Amino acid sequence: MIPIHYTIIPVRPEAHLYRVSCTVDGPDPSGQKFAMPAWVPGSYMIRDFARHVVSIRAASRNRAVALEKLDKHTWRAQPVEGSLTVSFEVYAWDLSVRGAHLDTRHGFFNGACVFLRVLGQESAPCELEILRPMGARYRNWRVATAMPRKGARPYGFGTYVTGDYDELIDHPVEMGEFSLARFRACGVPHDIVITGRHRADLARLQRDLKRLCELHIRFIGEPAPMKRYVFLVTAVGEGYGGLEHRASTALLCSRDDLPREGETEVTERYRTFLGLASHEYFHTWNVKRIKPAAFAPYELDRENYTTLLWAFEGITSYYDDLALLRCGLIEKKDYLELLGRSITTHLRTPGRTIQSLAESSFDAWIKYYRQDENSPNASVSYYVKGSLVALCLDLLVRDKTRGRKSLDDIMRALWRRHGLTGAGVEEDGIERLAAEAAGLELKRYFDEWLRSTRELPLKALLATHGVAMELRPPESSQDKGGRPARSKSAAGLAMLGIRARAHDDDTAVTHVLEGGAAQGAGIAAGDVIVAVDGLRPGRAGLDAALAKRRPGERVVIHAFRRDELITFDAQLGRAETDTCVLSESTGGKRLRERWLGPRRG
Ligand SMILES: [Zn+2]
Numbered sequence: 001m002i003p004i005h006y007t008i009i010p011v012r013p014e015a016h017l018y019r020v021s022c023t024v025d026g027p028d029p030s031g032q033k034f035a036m037p038a039w040v041p042g043s044y045m046i047r048d049f050a051r052h053v054v055s056i057r058a059a060s061r062n063r064a065v066a067l068e069k070l071d072k073h074t075w076r077a078q079p080v081e082g083s084l085t086v087s088f089e090v091y092a093w094d095l096s097v098r099g100a101h102l103d104t105r106h107g108f109f110n111g112a113c114v115f116l117r118v119l120g121q122e123s124a125p126c127e128l129e130i131l132r133p134m135g136a137r138y139r140n141w142r143v144a145t146a147m148p149r150k151g152a153r154p155y156g157f158g159t160y161v162t163g164d165y166d167e168l169i170d171h172p173v174e175m176g177e178f179s180l181a182r183f184r185a186c187g188v189p190h191d192i193v194i195t196g197r198h199r200a201d202l203a204r205l206q207r208d209l210k211r212l213c214e215l216h217i218r219f220i221g222e223p224a225p226m227k228r229y230v231f232l233v234t235a236v237g238e239g240y241g242g243l244e245h246r247a248s249t250a251l252l253c254s255r256d257d258l259p260r261e262g263e264t265e266v267t268e269r270y271r272t273f274l275g276l277a278s279h280e281y282f283h284t285w286n287v288k289r290i291k292p293a294a295f296a297p298y299e300l301d302r303e304n305y306t307t308l309l310w311a312f313e314g315i316t317s318y319y320d321d322l323a324l325l326r327c328g329l330i331e332k333k334d335y336l337e338l339l340g341r342s343i344t345t346h347l348r349t350p351g352r353t354i355q356s357l358a359e360s361s362f363d364a365w366i367k368y369y370r371q372d373e374n375s376p377n378a379s380v381s382y383y384v385k386g387s388l389v390a391l392c393l394d395l396l397v398r399d400k401t402r403g404r405k406s407l408d409d410i411m412r413a414l415w416r417r418h419g420l421t422g423a424g425v426e427e428d429g430i431e432r433l434a435a436e437a438a439g440l441e442l443k444r445y446f447d448e449w450l451r452s453t454r455e456l457p458l459k460a461l462l463a464t465h466g467v468a469m470e471l472r473p474p475e476s477s478q479d480k481g482g483r484p485a486r487s488k489s490a491a492g493l494a495m496l497g498i499r500a501r502a503h504d505d506d507t508a509v510t511h512v513l514e515g516g517a518a519q520g521a522g523i524a525a526g527d528v529i530v531a532v533d534g535l536r537p538g539r540a541g542l543d544a545a546l547a548k549r550r551p552g553e554r555v556v557i558h559a560f561r562r563d564e565l566i567t568f569d570a571q572l573g574r575a576e577t578d579t580c581v582l583s584e585s586t587g588g589k590r591l592r593e594r595w596l597g598p599r600r601g
Contacts, residue, residue: 001124002026003161006115006168009131010175011089013104013138017054021087022116027080033119034086035074037169037300040112042243042287043098045369046303048072049113052100056088073301074119090114095234097243097250104137106176106195108234108250110243111169117300118165125161126168130175132157140177144193146230146247147171155180166297170245170288174232181206185213188224196235200258208259208329212278215327219319219408220285220415229284231277233258242276244283251276266330274329275338279320286319287312290414293424309361310450311430314386315411317342318394326599335596336467336582337482339391342384343458343469343580344481350514351379357386358450373525376499377514380453388456389449395461395595396445397438403594405438413437465595466588473575476543481579493575494549496542496557498523505538506530509559521570523559530565531558546572 002025011019024032036050050073058065060080067075067086077084092100092109100109118124127150130143142155147168152158157175162168174193181192181202190213192205209231217224230248235255242251257273266274287295294306325335346352360368360382367379394407413433418425435442448454459469472485473492477500497516500507507529512519523529530536533556537545549555551574559566584592 001121003125003127004118004121004165005127005129007129007131008109008114010102010107010133010138013102013107013133016091016093016102017089018092018100018102018107018109018114019087019089020114020116021085022118023083023085024118024121025083026121027077027084028120029079029081031068031076031079032084033070033074033076034116035119035301036116037112038073038302039300040098040110040243041170041295041298042245042283043369044303044309044364046365047098052091052113054089054091056086058084058086060084086116088116095236095252097234097241097252106141106174106178107133108172108174108195108232110172110250112300115165115168122165122297124165125163126165128160128162128168130157130160130173141175142178142180143173143175144178144180144191144230144232145171145173146226146228146245147173167246171248172232172243172245172250174234183207183210185210185229186217186222186224188213188217188226189228191228191230192233193230194233194235194258196255198235198255198258199260200235200255201261201263204259204263208274209277211327211329212274212323213281215323216278216281216284219323219326220412220419224284225289225419226284229281240272240276242280244280244288246284246288249277249280249283251280266334271324271330271334271338274324275320278323279316282316282319282323283312285415285419286316286411289419289422291418291424293426293429296422296424303365305362305365307358307361307427307450308425308430309364310357310382310386310389311425313383314357314388315390315407317383317387318390318407319411325596332584332596336584340469340482340580340582341480342387343582344578346380346384346388347471347576347578347580348376349380349384350377351375352385352455353453355379356451356453357382357389360385373511376511385456388458392449392456392458392461393434393442393445395465396442397434397440398591398595399461399464400440401438403591406595410434410437462582463585464588464591466585466592468583468585470581470583471577472579472581473577474579478543479579482581484581484583492551494546494551494553494572495575496523496546496570497573500529500542502539502541503528505536507537507542517570517573518568521557521568523557523568523570524561527559527561527566529557529559532556534558551575 005023007021009019038046058067058077066078092102095101100113147160150159150161178193178195183206226247232250234252238254239252257269259270292306292308294304321338324330360380398406431446462469496518497513498509498518499511500509509527532545554571557568
């Protein structure tokens with residue numbers, strides 16, 4: 001097929017505008033249609049990227065060609081003979097991993113935000129010319145992307161090439177004056193590109209990520225499915241996010257999550273960064289190559305429904321931290337702490353009794369990605385519960401096969417059946433293959449874990465693997481679980497049953513939890529609590545104001561709703577025993593060692 005030729009230039013970085021063109025040599029004789037994607041694969045929400053297109057025109061043989069807009073993101077050009085070029089400016093001011101961003105400091109884009117799809121020619125190869133912005137200020141800019149080069153020099157502006165449109169939008173591009181570190185994992189070149197001010201220890205990042213990447217590659221088995229891999233990291237003050245691609249990932253992190261020179265231990269913050277990198281890297285196999293049939297191919301103009309996100313996000317979330325343990329970047333006690341925190345997060349979500357995991361996945365487009373003040377009460381996370389189902393599945397299979405089989409075998413079977421062949425996974429495909437690979441009858445477990453809201457048998461399954469699961473009440477609103485209580489006093493915290501954030505010197509309610517004291521008293525999300533029993537808690541916050549109170553006591557809460565001061569009479573509740581602590585127990589040592597012990601070979 002004749003390639004489609006794209007160009008992109010940061011034409012006015014100060015106005016956050018890229019200019020993009022798309023030239024089709026063999027346009028549809030009845031009038032070529034072009035469309036902007038409505039969403040970016042990996043982030044399951046309709047974003048309507050066409051809304052950032054600020055002006056668009058078409059030309060053929062130096063003559064203007066009329067464009068008709070057919071719907072929110074589709075245009076049709078008047079029929080022409082010969083090649084047709086559509087060009088437009090696109091506004092880019094979204095510094096998230098799923099957007100496009102441009103200023104005088106750097107540029108970043110996902111292809112889905114900037115490149116038109118040529119309808120009917122999606123499988124044609126694409127050539128992309130990335131042009132340097134005009135002006136001395138941009139003289140030292142370089143380009144980082146996993147997109148294969150065709151003429152462009154390494155890290156240079158120039159021409160890149162992809163096999164089709166799907167690949168074109170699966171290689172995000174960073175440009176600017178970034179720092180760059182390189183390493184090889186199982187022989188495959190890897191780049192770490194960091195944008196934004198930072199003082200990261202690049203040598204350590206190289207070392208640690210090499211270990212992690214080699215573990216992941218060897219887990220599924222060499223050779224790695226990509227020829228090259230790029231970590232595109234944007235370091236900011238506070239931020240967190242990642243998006244997976246076939247040969248790269250875009251990560252947004254706090255610069256304090258990156259390891260500092262002179263630091264040797266894995267701090268909690270660095271552990272967060274490593275977990276994020278591990279998660280996105282595992283997606284190279286699980287969702288980018290082993291993918292739901294619903295995503296093969298992606299329909300970019302609408303929602304793509306699947307009940308399988310629990311497997312693609314949940315299993316990935318299970319392996320992201322487990323991989324840190326397996327490659328020795330964290331220790332067993334750290335891993336058990338992380339797992340204890342996940343269980344705590346899940347137990348603090350009242351919506352787990354309302355929404356099943358399969359429903360959470362199917363409705364990701366309107367629920368998980370569009371959270372509101374009622375989300376904890378009405379929905380469950382397919383990341384968190386999905387990772388706990390992956391844990392249950394792993395432990396169940398290990399237990400029932402006396403340690404001979406595990407989720408690892410299921411993942412490798414998925415890879416052989418779907419990753420290597422490119423055949424999409426049908427909605428019941430994971431369940432069927434899991435049963436087959438483990439040699440077990442698993443239907444009733446999947447029915448319960450995926451399609452009901454019954455509690456997961458975490459405690460029993462962990463016990464078979466020499467891990468004791470204990471639940472205790474939280475010690476404060478900051479207590480995320482995973483660690484034993486600091487003090488022995490178990491009088492029980494008095495709780496209002498809200499989630500909140502600081503609002504100037506007061507406390508704004510963000511969520512009112514189902515069945516809690518606040519809900520009973522009529523407090524609502526958005527209320528700003530200004531007094532407890534006539535006293536302003538101020539910066540010390542609600543925890544301090546309620547510290548000496550007992551469950552069952554009544555308190556008078558004053559709060560502003562809009563501009564009205566309202567008085568609430570609340571009877572404080574008792575903190576639930578929802579805070580999970582995991583520890584090694586005496587029994588089950590053999591299975592525990594097989595699960596969490598040093599890897600053999
Ligand atoms: Zn993910």
